[in-house]
Amino acid sequence: MAQSKLKILILDDEPIVCKRLKPSLEKQGFEVDTFNRSFEALQAVQNTKYDIIITDLKMEGMDGMRFLQEAKKIHPDSEVIVITGFATMETAKESFKKGVFDFIAKPFNLSEIQRVVMRVEAKIRGTQG
Amino acid sequence: MFTGLQNLWHRLFKPPQQLVAFPEVFERFQDLLHDHQKIMEIIADLGEKSGGDYVFDRKYLLDTVNELHSLLLRLVKGLNLISGNRYVELYAALDRILLPLEAELRGRLSLTEEMPYVVGLKEAPLDLPELVGGKAGVLMEISQRLHVPVPDGFVVTTRAYRRFLDHNQVEGRIHSLLASWISEKLDTMQVSRQIQYAVLAGVMPQEVAREIRREAQAQPFWAVRSSAFGEDGELSFAGLHESILQVPATGLLEAVKKVWASLYSPGALSYRRQVGLLGEEAAMAVLCQEVVASRASGVVHSLDLEAPESDGLVVYAHPGLGRTVMEGRANLDRFLVERRQPFPIRTKNIAVKESYRRVAPGGGEEEVSVDPEEQERPALAEEDIQTLARWSRTLERYFKRPQETEWALDEKGRIWILQSRRLTPPQPSEAPDICESCSAYPVLIKDQGAVAHAGVGAGPVFVVSSDQDLGRFPEGAVLVTRYTAPWLAPVVPKAVAMVAERGSPAGHLATIAREFRVPTLVGVENAVALLPAGGDITVDTHNRLIYQGRVAELLRYELIQSTAFEDAPEFRLLRRLLKRIAPLNLTDPQDSNFTPEGCRSVHDVIRFVHEKAVQELMDLPRFLKRFKEARVCTLISEVPIGLKIWDLGGGIDPQARGTQITVAQIRSLPLQAIWAGVTLPGVWSTEPVAVDFKGLMASLTRTLGDGMSAPDYLGINLAVVTETYLNLHLKLGYHYNLIDVRMDPDPHHNHIYFRFVGGVTDLTRRSRRARLLADVLSRYHFKVDIKGDLVLARILHLPQEEMRRRLIALGQLIGFTRQLDMQLKSDEDVGHFLEVFVQRLEPAGDPQSPQGGKDGTEQVENPHPGR
Numbered sequence: 001m002a003q004s005k006l007k008i009l010i011l012d013d014e015p016i017v018c019k020r021l022k023p024s025l026e027k028q029g030f031e032v033d034t035f036n037r038s039f040e041a042l043q044a045v046q047n048t049k050y051d052i053i054i055t056d057l058k059m060e061g062m063d064g065m066r067f068l069q070e071a072k073k074i075h076p077d078s079e080v081i082v083i084t085g086f087a088t089m090e091t092a093k094e095s096f097k098k099g100v101f102d103f104i105a106k107p108f109n110l111s112e113i114q115r116v117v118m119r120v121e122a123k124i125r126g127t128q129g
Numbered sequence: 130m131f132t133g134l135q136n137l138w139h140r141l142f143k144p145p146q147q148l149v150a151f152p153e154v155f156e157r158f159q160d161l162l163h164d165h166q167k168i169m170e171i172i173a174d175l176g177e178k179s180g181g182d183y184v185f186d187r188k189y190l191l192d193t194v195n196e197l198h199s200l201l202l203r204l205v206k207g208l209n210l211i212s213g214n215r216y217v218e219l220y221a222a223l224d225r226i227l228l229p230l231e232a233e234l235r236g237r238l239s240l241t242e243e244m245p246y247v248v249g250l251k252e253a254p255l256d257l258p259e260l261v262g263g264k265a266g267v268l269m270e271i272s273q274r275l276h277v278p279v280p281d282g283f284v285v286t287t288r289a290y291r292r293f294l295d296h297n298q299v300e301g302r303i304h305s306l307l308a309s310w311i312s313e314k315l316d317t318m319q320v321s322r323q324i325q326y327a328v329l330a331g332v333m334p335q336e337v338a339r340e341i342r343r344e345a346q347a348q349p350f351w352a353v354r355s356s357a358f359g360e361d362g363e364l365s366f367a368g369l370h371e372s373i374l375q376v377p378a379t380g381l382l383e384a385v386k387k388v389w390a391s392l393y394s395p396g397a398l399s400y401r402r403q404v405g406l407l408g409e410e411a412a413m414a415v416l417c418q419e420v421v422a423s424r425a426s427g428v429v430h431s432l433d434l435e436a437p438e439s440d441g442l443v444v445y446a447h448p449g450l451g452r453t454v455m456e457g458r459a460n461l462d463r464f465l466v467e468r469r470q471p472f473p474i475r476t477k478n479i480a481v482k483e484s485y486r487r488v489a490p491g492g493g494e495e496e497v498s499v500d501p502e503e504q505e506r507p508a509l510a511e512e513d514i515q516t517l518a519r520w521s522r523t524l525e526r527y528f529k530r531p532q533e534t535e536w537a538l539d540e541k542g543r544i545w546i547l548q549s550r551r552l553t554p555p556q557p558s559e560a561p562d563i564c565e566s567c568s569a570y571p572v573l574i575k576d577q578g579a580v581a582h583a584g585v586g587a588g589p590v591f592v593v594s595s596d597q598d599l600g601r602f603p604e605g606a607v608l609v610t611r612y613t614a615p616w617l618a619p620v621v622p623k624a625v626a627m628v629a630e631r632g633s634p635a636g637h638l639a640t641i642a643r644e645f646r647v648p649t650l651v652g653v654e655n656a657v658a659l660l661p662a663g664g665d666i667t668v669d670t671h672n673r674l675i676y677q678g679r680v681a682e683l684l685r686y687e688l689i690q691s692t693a694f695e696d697a698p699e700f701r702l703l704r705r706l707l708k709r710i711a712p713l714n715l716t717d718p719q720d721s722n723f724t725p726e727g728c729r730s731v732h733d734v735i736r737f738v739h740e741k742a743v744q745e746l747m748d749l750p751r752f753l754k755r756f757k758e759a760r761v762c763t764l765i766s767e768v769p770i771g772l773k774i775w776d777l778g779g780g781i782d783p784q785a786r787g788t789q790i791t792v793a794q795i796r797s798l799p800l801q802a803i804w805a806g807v808t809l810p811g812v813w814s815t816e817p818v819a820v821d822f823k824g825l826m827a828s829l830t831r832t833l834g835d836g837m838s839a840p841d842y843l844g845i846n847l848a849v850v851t852e853t854y855l856n857l858h859l860k861l862g863y864h865y866n867l868i869d870v871r872m873d874p875d876p877h878h879n880h881i882y883f884r885f886v887g888g889v890t891d892l893t894r895r896s897r898r899a900r901l902l903a904d905v906l907s908r909y910h911f912k913v914d915i916k917g918d919l920v921l922a923r924i925l926h927l928p929q930e931e932m933r934r935r936l937i938a939l940g941q942l943i944g945f946t947r948q949l950d951m952q953l954k955s956d957e958d959v960g961h962f963l964e965v966f967v968q969r970l971e972p973a974g975d976p977q978s979p980q981g982g983k984d985g986t987e988q989v990e991n992p993h994p995g996r
Binding site: 014016017019020021023024026027028029030085106107108109110111113114 | 178182183184185186187188189192563564565567576580583669671672673683686687690692694697698699
């Protein structure tokens with residue numbers, strides 16, 4: 001492939017979310033790493049630059065909000081997609097007035113997230129090119 | 130959550146109150162319809178989520194069940210308010226249905242008193258994995274759903290296990306021993322020995338022993354295997370629990386206890402601790418099967434582990450009994466077979482067999498040596514190899530992962546499947562780039578349609594456009610169709626994937642696709658034209674792509690994913706919840722089972738509540754009392770049935786004065802539409818006798834007026850209306866016709882319920898008429914149930930114009946049925962009259978769409994997932 005692959009990090013403490021998203025995004029041509037614990041994800045972010053971060057908000061230990069702040073400190077231009085429960089959607093939007101590319105409410109279907117990721121990709125490729 | 134239900138029950142159960150005024154009843158009824166609708170949407174939504182296209186977590190399931198719970202409480206309360214508390218038993222029904230749901234969500238076994246101790250493999254219900262355990266569950270799916278033969282037998286259920294523990298009072302002891310183990314006061318061996326001793330020393334309760342002995346008589350020897358709850362899911366307990374072969378019938382009770390005790394073997398205990406299952410309830414069912422005195426036996430690997438990318442499967446075979454095969458001691462024939470129809474054999478490696486084991490004449494096994502000239506004879510004939518190859522692929526397709534399947538060939542030449550489990554292929558060290566591999570294949574269709582069941586499947590395109598095509602549908606083809614009609618159902622299990630031009634993920638085809646786990650896209654425009662008949666295609670619903678050709682890399686990529694979504698705990702849980710939510714068992718209000726006690730699912734409860742609420746609304750003696758305060762008009766029309774209209778707001782012209790109104794003054798949209806149909810010229814006369822509708826009406830009313838034993842409320846025809854609502858109650862002659870319609874601008878609120886019963890002639894003719902009605906209604910895509918002469922039909926969620934079209938047809942149907950039962954003299958007449966009627970309907974009907982719906986509409990009703 002002409003362009004190098006974009007790297008995606010997925011963080012959700014529900015393994016099912018990672019298991020479902022990874023193959024679908026790999027087939028779209030991304031390199032995908034998944035994590036169920038935020039501190040492990042944070043370690044990964046310290047070693048690798050991810051172009052796109054997809055994370056849940058409510059998690060045991062460090063929650064998604066803290067994780068995002070830390071990750072953004074390390075790589076400010078990583079694009080972020082937040083997945084969150086339908087009920088907490090408004091609060092989530094409120095808390096991240098900026099710095100988040102888009103929000104997706106759970107449950108979501110695969111094509112929904114594929115579309116958002118394609119939009120992020122277009123944005124990243126656009127700014128790079 | 131459930132505390133307080135009892136209080137509520139008592140609070141509500143006061144002496145029958147005075148009649149609630151109709152406007153209030155109507156208001157409650159509207160609320161009730163709204164909640165009913167909401168619950169129907171949740172049921173459809175859950176069904177759709179079970180198709181694998183959505184990503185959801187356990188929290189979603191918890192929230193949804195909670196929401197269902199509050200809606201149901203409100204619904205039941207609403208009905209009791211309308212009816213003066215005549216249905217308080219519904220609260221008990223709610224408990225009965227909701228408590229197990231809660232138990233499921235908490236991961237608890239919910240076994241009830243009605244569940245059997247022992248159940249036959251062929252009869253056992255597929256929807257109770259907690260009762261029969263994992264291994265038996267898999268075999269039941271193989272035999273009952275996939276129709277691949279497994280040796281007959283029975284299951285000693287987890288309920289029997291529970292009963293055994295209770296009877297011997299060992300549960301407490303098990304718990305305290307496990308506690309000592311966790312706190313490391315005892316080591317694994319000590320705990321295991323003590324628990325196993327307690328179980329083995331237990332006495333089998335009489336009622337359980339009796340049932341086992343009764344079943345045991347069928348055979349002299351049995352194969353006895355563990356079937357633990359939770360086994361064969363994502364977790365593999367392979368080899369940790371006991372299996373005992375060649376058990377004499379008289380030794381079954383002891384063997385069952387041994388298998389139960391193996392739940393606490395050192396290995397099983399350590400494994401459960403390791404995977405965090407110790408806190409969960411352990412329960413063991415025991416599978417007892419006929420012993421196949423096998424002439425040959427072996428295993429099939431649905432994927433060649435030595436060369437996963439070569440698209441081959443491997444059949445291993447050896448003469449005699451299977452134990453030597455499984456223990457790896459035998460020299461095996463190895464047949465490498467193409468993974469595709471017609472399963473040609475690529476290579477045969479025939480082993481030299483010096484001896485084999487067989488069943489000894491007096492029971493037990495014996496070793497037999499093979500004559501030198503026989504030693505290189507293949508253990509299996511070619512056609513048997515192909516049969517096994519086909520089954521192996523069927524199993525893989527259904528279970529979604531490569532399968533290792535044990536088989537046996539008996540003395541009569543029949544092949545049996547003994548077990549099937551997941552085969553884990555080695556992970557390729559250097560995984561090829563899946564995106565790049567796929568991009569080498571031309572894409573035929575992209576981003577079209579909706580996912581009914583998720584997955585990847587490849588095969589030749591076979592277009593089905595009529596039921597004549599069904600018989601020719603080849604195993605392993607991709608079903609491509611314009612419609613999503615129920616008559617497609619028989620070929621669904623044979624399909625590797627399905628693509629339909631119409632339909633929705635909440636429709637019938639989607640439900641069947643989920644039951645058989647067939648990857649399915651619906652609503653793919655032009656699929657029939659775009660997909661080459663006979664050519665290979667690959668359907669990938671995850672990315673909504675259809676490729677030309679077999680994308681072998683993608684098929685392999687799917688197979689080696691860690692878990693098929695169908696096996697993820699969330700999906701398994703959802704399917705178990707759905708079994709208690711979605712099936713509709715109460716279809717016929719005339720059935721003696723149509724009671725609060727008869728409700729077995731959430732769907733049953735809302736069906737019951739809805740029916741009773743409508744009845745309440747239509748209960749004429751009450752209605753007449755309620756009438757007193759209402760303003761009721763009589764409709765003046767060329768169709769002289771004296772229709773009384775009760776307007777609850779916006780249903781008739783506000784300028785109308787007096788007690789009579791004209792057709793032009795009707796403002797109620799549904800009544801306008803129906804009346805347009807009733808008064809259409811020329812639809813009433815049916816061959817061979819042209820009958821003038823007015824005359825017919827008059828003659829019938831006259832006849833009935835002459836004192837024939839007419840039912841009650843004769844001649845009272847009522848319409849309760851608002852601008853968008855109609856509840857029409859017709860008693861014309863002996864027919865009893867009830868139509869309830871909501872016709873909002875928002876299609877989601879809309880429904881037509883149609884009920885028709887009774888008639889002047891004998892039951893046979895009335896049934897004939899019922900079938901005719903059903904045929905006509907089906908052409909309008911109603912979901913129709915008939916029982917005897919009762920016709921129940923409904924359709925949901927159509928836009929106003931579509932509703933109108935159907936209401937006009939119903940109007941025509943009302944007139945048409947007036948005389949039918951007198952004229953339908955033979956079954957052939959049904960077809961004839963259908964023709965006549967449909968011809969007459971043409972201006973309003975849709976002659977071009979035989980089954981599927983030209984408009985692509987499909988009802989969001991009756992999801993029935995995975996029944």
